[in-house]
Amino acid sequence: MNRLFHVPLSPFCRKVRLVLAEKKIEVELVEERYWEQDADFLRRNPAGKVPVLKLNGMFLAESQAICEYLDEVEPTPPLMPRNPEERYEVRRLCGWFDDKFHNEVTRNLLYERVNKKITGQGYPESRNVKAGSRAVKVHLDYLHWLLDQRRWLAGDAMTLADFAAAAHLSALDYISDVDWNRSANVKDWYAKIKSRPAFRNILADQVPGFPPPGHYADLDF
Template sequence: MNTLYHYALSPFCRKVRLSLAEKKIEVGLVEERYWERDPDFMRRNPAGKVPVLKMDGMTMSDSAAICEYLEEAYPTPNLLPRDPKARFEARRLVGWFDDKFYHEVTAMLTGERVNRKVMGTGYPDSSNVKAGAKAIKYHLDYMAFLLEDRRWLAGNDMTLADFAAAAQLSCLDYTSDVDWNRSEAVKDWYAKIKSRPAFRSILADEVPGFTPAAHYADLDF
């Protein structure tokens, strides 16, 4: 049986869960309190982070490398386009959400509000929360700009870039940090991706002590 060691509000785990589900690869989920650096877990994964995927005789870490592996070993359905330039654009946006969006927004909002308490690292830092609330506006506007002449973020087909973005936004939506009224295009895009069967397990996530926003799992939000 394939096993994914994960943490519910990790956008990187969510990105991998979406890829696995879209490709119809069954996987057992094991919640991993990775910040406690359990020796068994550290042996499986010297980087000490989630996701870790046990599959095909490997113990894999690094969500970007995992998604590329899934794409090559399980190409149906394709989550990257065929043309190298279109593939570049999808990967550029995966990097944008995994790196820039995560550090500027998700770490500052969901990270401060939930993870600090769960991990026992103190109270939310209000200057970080303020910076995150400001940055998300810019990022939503950038997404709206991309969606002006594209059906999905990287072009006219759904790609890993949409999963990378939806993984971040769904964490932020759990903590009511997304203003869905800011852009009709972004809201429509999220409604489309949220209604996919691959999204179901993510909408069922619950972190003890933190109730998700009322509309979190609602397909008409």
């Protein structure tokens, strides 16, 4: 049985879940309390992070490495373009979200508001939350600028870059930290990706103690 060890609101886990669902690879989802660094878990992934994917007997870690692997072994639908310049742009944007957006926004909003409480690390630091609220606006404006020139984030086709971005934004949307009225084209892009069958599983997530707002799972938000 294929399994994904994950936590529901982790954007890195969500990116992998979206890619698995697009590729129609069925997995059992297993919630992993990775912060407890349980010995069994560390055997599966010495890095001690989620996601960890058990696929055909192998244990795979690092979300970007997993997603590119999945795209190489299961090319339908393709999530990486063929041309090196276009592939570069997809990887640049995955790096943008998984590094810059993660550090400036996800860490300051989601981790302060949710992860700290779940992992018993206390209360949100208001300085960090303020920095995150400022940064998310700048990032939404950058998305707006990209989508003013392109149908999807990295070009005219949907790619892994769209899933990397949607993984972070959907996790923030779960705690109402995305202002969808800031840009019509960002909202249209998110509506397109949110209505894909691959997204259903993510929209059904429920984290105890943090009920999602009504618009979270609504396709007409």
